[in-house]
Structure formats: C-alpha cells, structure tokens
Amino acid sequence: MRWIKHLLIGTYLLALSAGIVDHGLKFGTNSHPLMYFIVWDMYCGWSAHECRIHLVAEGESGTHYEVLPPPWGDFAPFGTVGRQHYDTVHNSIHRMGLNVLKQTDHEPIVRLKVIEESWPKKYNLPEHLWAARFEEPREPQSYFWNSEVFDGEGKIINSVPVYLTQLYNQAIGSNPRLAADARKHQSFIAINPAHRRAAFAGHADAISQPQAGPPGNSN
Amino acid sequence: MEGNMTNLTESGSQAVPLPGVGSIVSRFFYTREVPYAIALVRMIICSVCMIIMGPRWFACRELFSVDGATTPIAIGYSMPNWLPEFNGTIVAGLATLMMICLFTSAVGWRTRTSLTIAAILFTYFSCLDSVSTMTKYMVISTHVLFLLSFSSCGKIWSVDAWLRWQHSTDSQPEMGETWCRRCLQLLMCSFYFGAAFTKMHTPTFFSGEQLTYWMMTELTIDHPLGYVIAMYPPLIVAMGYITIVWEIAFPLLVWRDPGRTVMLIIGVLFHVMTYFTLGLDMFPPVCFALYLTFYGDRDYQAVGRWFARRLQPALRFVSQFRMPNLSIRYPQSLVSRSSFGLFAVFLLTGTAAGIGLEHSLDRYGQRRAEGRYALTPLDHDVADRMLAPLAPTRESDKLFAFDIGTFLIGDYVGDRCREFWPGQTIVAQCSFVPPHEDMMVECNLRDADDRLVERFSHVAPREVFNCNYRFPITVTSEPGPHSLVIKIAGQEVARKSIRIHNPALAAR
Numbered sequence: 262m263r264w265i266k267h268l269l270i271g272t273y274l275l276a277l278s279a280g281i282v283d284h285g286l287k288f289g290t291n292s293h294p295l296m297y298f299i300v301w302d303m304y305c306g307w308s309a310h311e312c313r314i315h316l317v318a319e320g321e322s323g324t325h326y327e328v329l330p331p332p333w334g335d336f337a338p339f340g341t342v343g344r345q346h347y348d349t350v351h352n353s354i355h356r357m358g359l360n361v362l363k364q365t366d367h368e369p370i371v372r373l374k375v376i377e378e379s380w381p382k383k384y385n386l387p388e389h390l391w392a393a394r395f396e397e398p399r400e401p402q403s404y405f406w407n408s409e410v411f412d413g414e415g416k417i418i419n420s421v422p423v424y425l426t427q428l429y430n431q432a433i434g435s436n437p438r439l440a441a442d443a444r445k446h447q448s449f450i451a452i453n454p455a456h457r458r459a460a461f462a463g464h465a466d467a468i469s470q471p472q473a474g475p476p477g478n479s480n
Numbered sequence: 481m482e483g484n485m486t487n488l489t490e491s492g493s494q495a496v497p498l499p500g501v502g503s504i505v506s507r508f509f510y511t512r513e514v515p516y517a518i519a520l521v522r523m524i525i526c527s528v529c530m531i532i533m534g535p536r537w538f539a540c541r542e543l544f545s546v547d548g549a550t551t552p553i554a555i556g557y558s559m560p561n562w563l564p565e566f567n568g569t570i571v572a573g574l575a576t577l578m579m580i581c582l583f584t585s586a587v588g589w590r591t592r593t594s595l596t597i598a599a600i601l602f603t604y605f606s607c608l609d610s611v612s613t614m615t616k617y618m619v620i621s622t623h624v625l626f627l628l629s630f631s632s633c634g635k636i637w638s639v640d641a642w643l644r645w646q647h648s649t650d651s652q653p654e655m656g657e658t659w660c661r662r663c664l665q666l667l668m669c670s671f672y673f674g675a676a677f678t679k680m681h682t683p684t685f686f687s688g689e690q691l692t693y694w695m696m697t698e699l700t701i702d703h704p705l706g707y708v709i710a711m712y713p714p715l716i717v718a719m720g721y722i723t724i725v726w727e728i729a730f731p732l733l734v735w736r737d738p739g740r741t742v743m744l745i746i747g748v749l750f751h752v753m754t755y756f757t758l759g760l761d762m763f764p765p766v767c768f769a770l771y772l773t774f775y776g777d778r779d780y781q782a783v784g785r786w787f788a789r790r791l792q793p794a795l796r797f798v799s800q801f802r803m804p805n806l807s808i809r810y811p812q813s814l815v816s817r818s819s820f821g822l823f824a825v826f827l828l829t830g831t832a833a834g835i836g837l838e839h840s841l842d843r844y845g846q847r848r849a850e851g852r853y854a855l856t857p858l859d860h861d862v863a864d865r866m867l868a869p870l871a872p873t874r875e876s877d878k879l880f881a882f883d884i885g886t887f888l889i890g891d892y893v894g895d896r897c898r899e900f901w902p903g904q905t906i907v908a909q910c911s912f913v914p915p916h917e918d919m920m921v922e923c924n925l926r927d928a929d930d931r932l933v934e935r936f937s938h939v940a941p942r943e944v945f946n947c948n949y950r951f952p953i954t955v956t957s958e959p960g961p962h963s964l965v966i967k968i969a970g971q972e973v974a975r976k977s978i979r980i981h982n983p984a985l986a987a988r
Binding site: 266269270273274277278280281284285287291292293294297298300301302303307308309310311315317318324325326327328331332333336338339340341342344345346347348350352353356357359360361362364365366367374376378380381382383385386387390393394395396397400402404405406407424425427428429431432433435436 | 509510535536539542543548549550551553554555556557559607610611612613614616619622623627630657659662663666667670671673674675677678681689690693694696697698699700701702704707708710711759761843844845846851852853854855856857858863865866867868870871873874876877880881882883913914915916917918942974975976977
C-alpha cells in the first residue's frame with residue numbers, strides 16, 4: 262500500500278509543480294482544459310468598462326425579441342447578474358440562446374444577434390461617492406455593439422471583435438499612416454466567417470483580454 | 481537506506497548527524513497523528529460546496545444537461561468536449577446524488593465512498609459549466625475533495641467514528657498518516673505562489689488599475705467598501721505590493737511559528753478584505769478551511785484543553801443533571817451491514833426524491849396552466865438603440881477620474897485638497913479609461929470670472945493612463961476662487977473648484 266501512497270503523493274506534487282513552472286514561464290498554460298486545475302492565474306481581464314450581453318432574436322416578421330435573460334428568469338451565479346454576462350468571450354452565448362428558443366413559443370427566427378452593452382465603470386460609483394469625486398452631473402451612457410450574428414440554428418453568420426478590441430482598433434486606426442500601412446496587404450476571402458475575427462483583430466493580443474477558459478470570475 | 485543516507489556536518493569541532501532526505505520525507509508525509517485538521521477541512525469544505533451547488537441544483541437542467549445550455553470547459557480551449565452529457569432527468573438525479581454525498585461526507589457517513597462520489601460529480605458539473613460554476617475556488621475544492629477521498633479524514637468527528645466507537649474498547653481517537661494534510665498545505669503554498677506569478681505577469685496590477693476596476697465591478701456580490709477604497713489608488717497600490725510579498729513569503733514562512741501565525745493572520749485579513757472590497761463570498765471560507773491544515777494534532781489538543789478549562793464551570797453545571805445513557809451497543813457485523821444498507825437506501829431514495837422534486841419545479845414552465853413561455857418582443861426604441869451602429873465615445877467617457885492635490889505617491893495624488901497657499905504646487909491628475917486613442921489633453925487654470933490664467937497641454941498617448949499637470953502657487957498668484965478645467969480634443973470634460981490663498985496680495 263505504501264508504494265500507492267508514494268505514487269499518489271509524487272504525481273500530485275509533480276502536477277502542482279508543473280502548473281507553477283508552466284505558469285511562471287508562460288508555457289502551455291492554455292494547451293489543455295486540465296491546465297485550469299493546476300495554473301493559478303486569477304485576476305485576469307478586468308477592464309475599465311462594465312459589460313452586459315444581450316441576445317436578440319429577429320423573427321421572420323422583422324420583429325425583434327429579447328432572448329436573454331430567459332423568460333423563466335435569470336440564473337445569477339455570483340450575485341445579481343445573469344449567467345450570460347459572464348461569457349465574456351462569447352463562446353457559449355448562442356448555446357444559451359438556442360436553449361431559450363427550444364423551450365419557448367415564437368415565430369420562426371432568422372437571426373440571433375449578440376449585443377454588448379458597455380459603459381465606463383466610473384458610472385458604477387454610488388451617488389454620494391460620485392458627488393465627492395466629480396462636480397459634473399452623473400450622466401451614464403451605454404454603448405451598444407453587435408459583435409456576432411447567428412442564424413436561427415446557431416450557425417455563425419458574422420463575427421467582429423468584441424467591444425474592447427473594437428475600441429482598441431479604433432484607437433490604432435486613428436493614425437492615418439498606420440491605417441494606410443494596414444491596407445497594404447493581399448486581399449483574401451475568409452471562407453469560415455469565424456475567421457473574419459482574425460482578419461479584423463490583429464491587435465487583439467496586445468491588449469488585456471480575458472484568457473482562454475472560464476472567464477475572469479476568479480472568485 | 482535511511483541509515484546510509486545519514487550525513488554528517490561540522491558544527492564547531494563536534495560532528496552533528498543530520499537525518500537523511502528519505503527519513504525527512506518519510507517523517508513529513510507519514511508521521512501518524514489524530515486527523516483533527518483534515519476532519520475539520522472535510523466538514524467545512526463539504527458544507528461550502530453544498531452552499532455553492534445548492535442554487536445550481538435548482539437550475540441543474542439548464543446548466544448541466546442536454547436539455548439546457550452547458551458550457552463545457554473544453555470550448556474555452558478550442559477543444560471538443562470530452563465529457564458525457566445527459567438529459568435533464570439523469571442530471572437531476574446526479575446533482576441530487578452529489579448534494580447527498582456532500583452532506584454524508586460532511587457528517588462522515590461512509591466517508592470514503594461519499595467523498596469519492598462527491599469529488600467525481602462535483603468536478604464533472606464544474607467542468608460542464610465553465611461560465612457560471614467553474615472558478616478557482618471550485619478548482620481548489622475539487623483538489624481537496626480528491627485528496628480527502630484517499631485520506632483518513634473520517635476516522636474522527638464522523639458518523640463512521642461513532643459507529644466504530646459503539647463496539648470499541650479503546651477510548652483513544654484513531655490515528656492516520658499526515659500525507660493528506662501535507663498535500664493540502666502544499667496545495668495552498670503553490671496556489672499563493674502561482675497567484676504571485678500572475679501578478680508579476682500583470683503590470684496593471686502594480687499600478688493599481690486592475691484592482692480598481694475589479695472593486696468597481698457589479699459582477700460579484702455587493703461590496704460597497706470596494707467603491708470607497710477605489711477612490712484611494714495609493715492605498716490600492718500599497719495593498720498590491722503587500723499582497724505579492726505575502727504570497728511569495730507564505731510558502732517559505734508558514735511552516736513554523738512565529739512565521740506561521742504571521743502568515744495566517746495576514747491571510748485571514750487578506751481574504752476578509754477580498755470579501756468586503758471585491759465581493760468574493762466563497763473564496764475566503766475555502767481558504768480558511770485549508771489554513772486549518774497548518775496545525776497538527778498537538779495544536780488542536782492544546783486548544784481542546786484550553787476550551788475544557790474555560791468551559792469547566794459549565795460542564796460541572798451540566799453534569800449535575802443525570803442524563804440517561806442513550807448509547808446502545810449493537811453487534812459489530814450488524815452495525816456494519818446495516819450502515820451500508822441504510823446508506824445505499826438513503827442515496828437511492830434521496831436521489832429519487834430529488835428527481836421528482838426537480839421535475840415538479842418545471843424549470844422551463846412546460847407544464848404551466850397558461851402554456852409554454854413566449855419570447856417577449858423588444859420595444860422598438862430599445863431595439864433601435866441596440867442595433868444602431870456603434871456610437872462615438874463621448875469625450876467625457878474617456879476620463880476616468882480627475883483629482884487635485886499637492887503631491888504624488890505611487891503615481892497618484894496623495895492628498896486630495898481644494899485649498900492652496902504660496903509655496904505649494906497644485907498637482908492636477910486626470911486618469912483615462914483604457915483603451916483610448918492618442919489624445920491632446922489640456923488643463924486650464926481659470927479665475928472666478930472664468931478667465932484663463934494658465935494652461936498646460938499634454939499629448940496622452942494610447943498607452944498612458946494618467947496625465948499630471950503642475951501649477952506652482954507663488955507670492956504673485958491671485959487669491960480667490962479658481963477652477964481647474966480638463967479639456968479633451970478642445971471639449972470640456974471635467975471641472976473642479978479650488979481656492980488659492982495669498983495673504984500678502986489679499987492684504988493690499
């Protein structure tokens with residue numbers, strides 16, 4: 262029995278050590294889901310914007326419907342905010358939407374649109390703290406950004422960078438010389454719509470993006 | 481072998497024998513002790529896991545089954561999901577089974593079996609819902625459940641121990657090896673060390689930006705203190721440095737007192753603050769449970785003796801009342817067999833009841849009297865606003881904060897004030913909301929009649945998040961109310977009223 266314990270302890274400590282080394286050297290940390298169990302990379306991806314995700318369905322009649330939050334009520338996993346808002350990289354939002362379509366009555370749906378709603382986090386300050394910090398009235402404004410479009414069966418039709426990446430691209434694109442340089446490339450047609458994201462998001466790695474795997478709800 | 485590995489070292493003129501590596505490792509992992517620590521960990525972690533999974537049980541059909549919308553962890557890694565997925569009824573049964581096993585693990589009934597089932601199902605469900613279930617404290621919990629399922633944590637403070645006591649003549653608690661406690665200690669050390677690495681890889685952690693934005697999020701539970709502390713960035717920078725030093729020192733100093741006490745007290749303060757400032761509710765109890773592994777059986781016995789001394793008067797009072805002896809000693813074979821049979825019946829009936837209850841809850845409203853739910857049409861105005869092209873960012877939304885003081889500390893204004901005297905320098909700092917383009921940012925000093933007294937302009941490149949402007953107050957500065965105005969692209973975005981005092985000029 263002793264050698265089984267040796268093996269168990271040795272394997273376990275080896276796994277913990279591998280996680281530390283991989284994480285320290287930034288080597289293969291996103292290579293496999295099991296890495297999430299041994300790499301302790303909390304605190305990633307907190308941006309200066311608060312973001313909410315809406316899923317809007319467009320029916321054959323042209324009417325738009327609210328798909329998420331679902332009609333039976335949100336599941337709020339870590340507070341009061343619905344589950345869909347934690348899918349920061351939009352990996353699974355269409356699955357949640359398709360489930361709502363499956364469980365509800367509605368006209369035939371032709372489009373599912375992922376809409377990001379963002380606002381600077383300074384507007385999250387309570388009134389008394391806002392008054393202590395700013396002399397201006399508190400006038401929050403939401404910015405809406407349609408980042409993905411799916412057909413009624415969940416197949417992707419169009420995908421553009423998420424709002425934060427779009428802001429970054431705009432900031433870069435405001436440099437006319439750089440914008441001119443960026444146009445000096447060979448044109449191509451992205452066969453897979455999902456690859457259009459790569460064509461538009463060349464700078465995505467340069468900014469603080471949520472890492473692969475579960476979102477930055479590091480609690 | 482251990483004898484062969486014994487080394488000798490010179491201490492002055494006398495040779496002192498050192499224990500070999502093998503014997504050190506053996507003593508570290510295989511010393512026998514009463515497993516108080518891991519028994520406590522078992523009770524706390526299983527209770528915390530039940531609290532975490534309780535609300536998810538009601539939504540298990542939606543979160544974990546093919547009748548809902550699972551979000552397997554593999555998708556985030558661009559890999560196919562390798563986990564089996566079941567329909568809602570089976571998932572309701574498995575989720576109920578997990579909850580029951582977490583309960584029986586906490587009370588220590590058929591502890592090893594319960595922990596094994598709980599560990600497998602808890603990990604399975606976590607991996608199936610990466611968006612709203614899988615977090616780092618869930619990962620720590622899976623490690624703990626996995627290790628405990630191999631351990632002797634059920635030997636004390638458990639139903640199993642009570643049943644064994646029924647036919648035992650030995651009044652001493654059973655003992656086990658320390659290896660599980662040691663692995664949990666090392667888990668905690670690697671966790672903090674890894675967290676320190678993350679911070680080293682995140683430059684915006686040291687500038688306080690990451691923590692500031694986190695403190696201002698609404699994605700975690702309500703944490704009003706976070707908003708208040710977010711107003712004091714120098715404090716956040718200082719706390720960030722203290723945290724990383726503590727996280728690196730933890731694996732080195734936590735093994736013996738006084739380092740152990742210091743590290744654990746700082747740890748408790750740290751996690752309490754994460755609750756109040758970041759809204760992390762389940763992380764602290766998971767970590768606190770693991771802190772208990774840094775104490776051995778002698779520590780717990782000392783605490784027990786201390787409590788016994790303190791509680792002696794109360795115990796003496798209670799002992800005045802003659803209590804009937806309720807313990808009935810059954811034959812060992814009957815106890816063992818009935819315990820297993822009862823356990824199996826408990827699991828089966830509980831699971832069946834759970835399936836029935838979940839079915840009756842009708843998550844999707846399929847059996848409602850008024851029929852299935854229908855999608856709600858969006859208001860036209862709302863739909864138009866949502867689907868319109870992206871609006872240009874307002875200049876005021878590029879400004880995060882505008883602070884005024886007289887000195888900087890940690891690259892932030894250290895003393896927010898509005899009154900200034902000759903000899904002082906007004907430091908006006910504006911922080912930006914990233915990402916932003918290269919901007920021309922102007923700071924104007926204006927008098928009471930809004931006439932321009934002084935103006936500074938800076939280019940704020942896209943990688944810059946703070947811009948500072950300094951206005952020295954001299955003996956020639958005009959006294960009275962003034963204002964500082966920030967303009968981005970020529971548009972006023974913030975204004976702050978200040979007062980300049982100049983007794984020499986005021987006297988004239």
